[in-house]
Amino acid sequence: MTSTRRTVRLGGLSFLLRPRLVVVTASGVAALLLVVALNLGIGSVHIGLSDVVSALFGAGDPLHHNIIWELRMPRTLVGILVGGALGVAGAIFQSIARNPLASPDVLGVTWGAAAAAVGVIVLEGTRGQITGGASTIGVPLAGLLGGLLAGVLLYVLSWRRGIDGYRMVLIGIGIAAIGYNLVYWLLSVGDVDDAARAVTWLVGNLADVGWDGVAPVSIALAVLVPVAVIAGRTLGGLQYGDDTARGLGIRVDRARGALLLLAVALAAVATSATGPIAFVALATPQITLRLAGTAQPPLVGSMVFGALLTVSADLVVRTVPLLSGLPVGVLTAVLGAPYLVFLFIRRRREERV
DSSP, X not given: OOOOOEEEEETTEEEEEOHHHHHHHHHHHHHHHHHHHHHHHXXXXXXXXXXXXXXXXXXXXXXXXXXXXXXXHHHHHHHHHHHHHHHHHHHHHHHHHTOTTOSTTTTTHHHHHHHXXXXXXXXXXXXXXXXXXXXXHHHHHHXXXXXXXXXXXXXXXXXXXXXXXXXXHHHHHHHHHHHHHHHHHHHHHSOHHHHHHHHHHHTOOOTTOOHHHHHHHHHHXXXXXXXXHHHTHHHHHHTTOHHHHHHTTOXXXXXHHHHHHHHHHHHHHHHHHHSOOOSHHHHHHHHHHHHHTOSSOOHHHHHHHHHHHHHHHHHHHHHOGGGTTOOHHHHHHHHHHHHHHHHHHHHHHHHXX
């Protein structure tokens, strides 16, 4: 099922406008703004919506201003950025592989980042809180490099006169298994205190994020996301097959490689900022695709709904008594496990038809 399309011309430029996709994306933005307002206002100190708006513009009660800007705003902003990056990365992976199971979690990028970050924490005996001291740079940088290394391995091992989506998923599962076992080997040989800090990072947590963690991820994603969205226009041509894409003037192998590198970088930056937050990159592209009725996951829509899912999960773990203090990554993983099983079952049924 595809959405209705209209061709819009501006001078010598023309582009396709999908009204349904625009409505879905705008609705996602509206829902995201509402959830952000709730996340800034609800907590041990309740702040009304009008007071939240006043504090955002520097007015109102100084206590409310400090709570919002010093405690709640950093984790909310990082949640938006990380969720959006994971949504875009998942959409690119799934479009290239033509497989709804393709995501940074399944393809090993997340576990590559995790293995490198845990190696820094455990083997080098990082001291103090993960967000303080030298680990402010060391752990995120290691996570970024580890994710990029896993992505390069994925590309090299998947290459055989081009990228085959099925082969890429199988190799990605193997890389993820290696990273997973490496992480737990490192935890078993490390100091108990260091291992405990590593586990705190591994579950994907926004609770300890401060303003010092906002700037690096903001700068990285301010560059990567626009480039990915612009380059993502090529995905529309790739969906018709290699021969047709070449006929449209697309350098297929180069385009796939560049898009894959962008997706890996987005996933690695997101993981390095907060630790692995599962399910977001897997589910949001497919949710957006079904809501918008497009042929492949839309990048901007996936970004919006990825941010919405992440901030909503943060709101739940902050405000629901039974889940209070639960890391965001644990909640999203609990949601993602049955969804992954559903995708496997659905994929198997489609193959039988």
